[in-house]
Amino acid sequence: QQPVQSPQAVILREGEDAVINCSSSKALYSVHWYRQKHGEAPVFLMILLKGGEQKGHDKISASFNEKKQQSSLYLTASQLSYSGTYFCGTPTTSGTYKYIFGTGTRLKVLA
Amino acid sequence: GAGVSQSPRYKVAKRGQDVALRCDPISGHVSLFWYQQALGQGPEFLTYFQNEAQLDKSGLPSDRFFAERPEGSVSTLKIQRTQQEDSAVYLCASSLELGSSYEQYFGPGTRLTVT
Numbered sequence: 404q405q406p407v408q409s410p411q412a413v414i415l416r417e418g419e420d421a422v423i424n425c426s427s428s429k430a431l432y433s434v435h436w437y438r439q440k441h442g443e444a445p446v447f448l449m450i451l452l453k454g455g456e457q458k459g460h461d462k463i464s465a466s467f468n469e470k471k472q473q474s475s476l477y478l479t480a481s482q483l484s485y486s487g488t489y490f491c492g493t494p495t496t497s498g499t500y501k502y503i504f505g506t507g508t509r510l511k512v513l514a
Numbered sequence: 515g516a517g518v519s520q521s522p523r524y525k526v527a528k529r530g531q532d533v534a535l536r537c538d539p540i541s542g543h544v545s546l547f548w549y550q551q552a553l554g555q556g557p558e559f560l561t562y563f564q565n566e567a568q569l570d571k572s573g574l575p576s577d578r579f580f581a582e583r584p585e586g587s588v589s590t591l592k593i594q595r596t597q598q599e600d601s602a603v604y605l606c607a608s609s610l611e612l613g614s615s616y617e618q619y620f621g622p623g624t625r626l627t628v629t
Contacts, residue, residue: 405556432615433615435617435618443622444518444605444620444621444622444623445557445605445618445620446620447617447618447619450615450616450617452615488556490556490557494613494614494615499570499613499614500545500562500564500569500570500613500614501559501562501570501572501573501614502547502559502562502614502618503559504556504557504558505556506556507555507556
């Protein structure tokens, strides 16, 4: 079952903040976040391996609530370069190989 | 350093033709994934290799799809008797670690159009 992301799409002005949520009906063993710009390959942003873990670099951070089977990506003081489609991703079960991406969130940052 | 490369970048095939898509992963990466991405959708898992072993092919949509990685480096995804529904971008990704719990590095993809 594919993780569901919300919102589906969001438009921001430069400098505004955004939160993207990823929710799964099944257990999440780890959560990864990727950004894909139009016509390009997905680029890895960060990985959260344990419940309660929070990570961040620059003005992008993420949290992982293992019990709620949710993860959130936080974009603060957004820049034009943040535009793209954001995907959460996860292995389907612990120790497995099959990988599944979330439904995606299209984000556009306007000047 | 060199990233993941894929060739060709674009492929137009007539319905019924066979195609072969190539992926050159990052040197030393043991894991290799193939994904199919339809327009406006997220990537969908096709298959996984650990070195030369294909450990998961549960995502291959039909027996017309076949993948191999004979020497544990370069991989080829072959689609026989292409159909219009096969039109998509095919992405390859590699990872230094075993399994799917780690960062994947994606290639630029091959855009397949079946006419």
